[in-house]
Every structure is written in C-alpha cells, then in structure tokens.
Amino acid sequence: MRVPGTRVILGAALGLLIILLAVTGARQSQHVLRSNLEPPAAFTTELPGGARLCQRGELVPDGTGAAKLRIATDGSPGPALRVTVRSPGARPANGELRAGWRQGDIVVPIAEVAGDRERAELCLTNRGRRKIGLSGTVRDPKVTATIDGAPATARVWIQYLEPGRRSDWAQTPAVVRRASAVRDALPGPLTVPAWALLALGTAAAAVALVMRELRA
C-alpha cells in the first residue's frame, strides 16, 4: 500500500501531538509540596474570633511559601487570618491573609521556608470577630490541635504549597527525585529517566511499526 503524503500526515500528526503535550505541561499552578495527610473529612474544629489554633508535629517542606486550609464561614466574607510556622532552631515564618475571602480552600501566603522543618508547629489566628470552621480529622487528644492552649478534638488539614504558580515542566527535577524515593526499588534514581526512555521508545516503535505496515 503506497499513498503519497504519508510522511506529511505523520509529521503533522506528531507535530500536533508534541504541541498538545507541551501546552499540557505548560499549565501554571501553585504546586502542593506536601500535605499533612490529615484528610479533610469534615469541619471538625471551630475557631472563635480572636482565638489561635496551634498544631504541632507538622512536617513543613523546604520551599514552602503558602499554607492551604479548608475553612468555612457562615457565608459572609472571611476574617483576616495570620499563620505562623515555628520549628526548633529556625526563625518563624509568618504570613497574613486580609479579610474578605470566601469560604473554601484558602491559601495563606507565608515567608518562604528554607530547609525541611520537622516537628514544626503551625498556628492560625482568627483576627476577626466571627468564628470559622476548619476541616480535618478527629484524632486522639494527645495529638490534636489546641485552641488558645486547650486541646481540640481534631487535627486540621493543611497543605504546604510553593510560593507562586509554576508550570508542570518546571517541576521536572522534583518529580524525578520524588518518584524514585516513593518507588524505593530498581532502577532507583533512574526511575523517571527509565520511564521516559520506555514511554518515548514505545511511541517511536509504534510509529515505526505502522509506517512499516503502510510500506508493505
């Protein structure tokens, strides 16, 4: 079977494919560095106006520039919030969010954290008058958050985000490192390079095969 233009069609199709993949990877978003893995199962914690919630045992990643929490109000615009991250031997990282936000997943920018911080404590201060609800998971009182020093019933859900929006492509070095760490098996640090080789190799083989069949 021989038809003129086969290579042109193939070139156009592959060109379109490359453009689509490039555009997909160029999506900008504020990437999650780590969640504290306390699923936001329900709004478990009330934080009255003027009160401060603190949660110990947090692991805050290097490069964190914002904290995301799931917060409910009574429907009215949310109050001003202040977040502080403290950890042994490091300067606190502070951040504030002005009043007027709408309930949902709220991102509070904080000063960028340098180095992973283990055994950190995150505190959230409600600087308004009305109470807010925080989503999290009910836990043993020994590990729950505290509100003005008194134990709450739950740990609240927190995600630690990069300071700003970046493309997916910009995440490549982090993806390479994390994938090999999570896999914890052969080929170790070469996990993502091996994947790329296989993925692109199978794609190239598929194209070569269909071209071979067209020539036959």
Added chain:
Amino acid sequence: MSAVAAPPARGPASAETRAANPRRRIPVAGRWIALIACLNAVAWSLIVPPFHVPDETAHFYYAQYLAETGELPVQTPENRWFSEDIGTVLAAQRFYAVIGRSDTPVPALDADTAALQEAQRPGLDRVGTGDAATASNNPPLYYLVQDVAYAAAHGADVTGRLAIMRLVSALMAGLTTLCVYLFLREVLPRSPLSWAVGGLAAGLQPTFAFISSGVNNDVGLYLVSAALLLALARLFRRGLTLRRAAAVGALLGLGVLVKTQIAAFAPAVGLALLLCAWRGRGDRTRATTLRALAGGLAAGVVPLAVYGALGMTIWDRPVVDRVSGVVAERSADFKPWTWTEQLSYLWQLYLPRVPGLTDLLPGTPPYSLWFKGLVGHFGWLDYELPSVVYPVAGLLFLILVGLAGFVLWTRRAALRAHVGEMLVYATFAAGLAGAIAVAGYRAVLDGAPGFEQARYLLPLLGLFALVPALAVQAGGRRWAPAIAITIVTAAIGHSLLAQFITLMRYYG
C-alpha cells in the same frame, strides 16, 4: 468482517506452513506489538506508586500469603487485612490518606523516605492472618503465576518484590495484546494494517496499561479473555476440531481459576461450539463432531475438577466462590432483590435512563462511568485527564464508530456468512455486561454502591479493537494511511498524556 474467500497474501498461513515453521505463526508486527504493549505497561509500572493500582494491596498480599504458606486467604469478620510488612509500608507512605485525594501527592521528603526505609527493615511478618480483603475469595491461578516472581524476589523488601511482580503483569499485557492482534488477523484476514492499528490501539490504551502495570488478577482475566476470543475466532474461521474445541474449553476452565467472572463467557462458548458443530455437520462424521465437543467439555471441566479436588482436600473452598456469593440467600435486613429492579439496573447501567425508571445509578453511566472511565479514570479512581479530553475523545470515538459502521454496511453481504460468529461475540459481550449488572445491583442492595468500574469491560478489549481496525478500512487505499496514522498518533498521545498526568498527580 470480511469472509475468507481465498488465502490472502499476508493472512493466516495454512496449517501445513505453520506446522513446518512455527515461528511464522506470529507475524513480525504481532511480536513487535506485544513487546510495545509489554514495555508500555512496564513504563506505567515505574511511575504508579506502590499499591496505587486498584486493590493492589489485596492482590499482592494474596500472592505473598499463598507463596509463604501454600494456603489460600480467607476473609474474616474482623477485617484484619494483610501482613505486618505490607501494613508498615502502607503506614509509612500514609497510603490511606493519599488514595481518593487527587490533590495529595505521595509524601516524598527526606523524612518520608527514611520512614519508608525503616518500614522495610527485614524480619517483619509476611504472613498475617490470611485475610486478603476483597481478593480473598478469588481463585488462585493468577497468584500462582505471580508467585514465580515472588520466589525470585523473595529476598527483596516489599516494594522490591512488588516491582518484580508488576513485571509479570506487564508481560501478561503484552500477551493480551498479541492475542488481540491475532484475533484481528483471524476476523479481518485481508488487512495487516488493520491488525497493527487495532493491536496498537489496544496495547497503548491507558486504562488497560494502567491496570496491567500493577498486581491485580484483572490482568490475568484480560489475557484469558483475549485468548478466548482468539480461540473462538479460530473455531469459526478454521472449523471445529478436537484441538480447537479443547483450546476453547481449556481457556474457559482455566479462566475461571483466574477470575470467576469469566464464567460469564460460558454461554458464548457453548453457543460457539454448537454452531460450529452444526455448520460443519456435512464435512465431518458425527463421531468426529461428538469427540470434538466432548474434548472441549473435558478441557473445560478438568481444571475445575482439579481445583475442586484441591478445594475439598487442601484449601477448603468451593470451585466458584464468587458466584456462590452472588447467588446466595440474602439477609432479611437488606432490601430484597427483584427481577424488575434488576432489569432496570441493567438498562440504566448501559443505556440512557428513560422516564419511569427509578434512579439506581448516579450520572449517565454510558458516558460518565464507561466512556469516561475507559478514556481515563486512574488510581483508586482519584484522578482523571484534563476535562477537555473527554468530549474530544468522544468526538473521535464517534467518528471511528461511524467509519467502522460504514465498513460493516458496505460488506453486509459478506457478513451474512458470519452471522453465527457475530452472534457469539454479542453473547460474549452480553454475558460480561450481565455479570457486571448482577454484581453491581447486588452491591447496591447491600448498601455498597460504586462497584461498577470501567476496567471491568476490558475483557472485551479484542472487540473494542475491532472499531479502529475496521475504521482503517473505511478509507480504502487512498485514505487508509491517513486514518491509520491518525489513530495510532492519537493512541500514542492519549497514552503519553495519561502517563504525564499520572506523574503530576503523584509527584508534581
């Protein structure tokens, strides 16, 4: 599907040629497609985190328990699942806080890595209580195959063993795709291009590759189902013989030992054997036909009989445990099963809901469950492709179906010779659809909706592959290359996009 009028230039070789040179049984393209599908599944297995293929925890533990004890798992009321070594890895990776949440990457800081390595220290219990959760009632054949890899990697830690066992599934994906390719070669004997396009579309299909990247007995089910479709096609295309009937029977019998769901294909197999016996009645003696049918029956029964004997003597379990669970008497605490509601459920599962039917399923299952699920719904059903992909895929799929339908219409005269064969394939698909509907309705009555998943339709991969394979032929000599290139490029793009999204979901 075109009739076989004369031996095609590059079609199935004659029996004599094949016997003389067995290597020529599989065309080079078929071998390459198998390799591509296998390596594609290996690629997926590298980027899907440990246990993030659905139910992989349960299937991995089943294989491990079987290898360590020689016993089959038993589900217990206490739900004390798995073993200590698996449990510590799941805890270190905070597995249950990650699945179901697409915005939660797998923890991978240095402290998390240290915790994982600490969790993989030697000496932890590998046996547990023998409860493999939802996998407990599965038959053992897939796990016995996996246990070869388990034995080879016995000295490795949990994630090391899992990585090796995933390769077995990837190998099965390659074999499944090879069976799909050979099936297409049987039913479309004049078009090698169609076999290649259909085979590649199947092998690169992201949901198939994703499931095949993990330890899950669905992968074994896909292989046996594809092989069974191939065996049925050979039965129709080459005629009933003892060997072919035995192949069909053996695949059905062994398939039941991989996953009981394959019993849903028994009506299609029975119909195929009877139709082929009837069709060839003038060519064979009655004794030859009866011998072939008896051979098919025996080949199907022997594996089950062996398993039954082992079940009665060593393992204490019935032959078809899952089926017995579905048809068992139900407690009075649950909503009663009714025929009308079962039929309503069946309708709603596969067709648009019509006025007057009680709403038993959320959304519009033909699109939201099956189509979107097959296009891409990954992990423990916790992430999807970008939303724009689904309508675009829907449009492309409709075009392909239209082209395939056009080809069938233009060849309707030749198709008349294959009505029986098509009826068998329809029965094959209907059997699976019915089995899913029965189990799904049962789950709804038990207050555990959400049983239905698109991956349950992948045993029909060979039939799905007919759509792109036929679509290629719609263009004739002039447009076939363009259609073929478009389909294969789209399949590649779909596959790469799904893997890229997978990387970003877990590590981005």
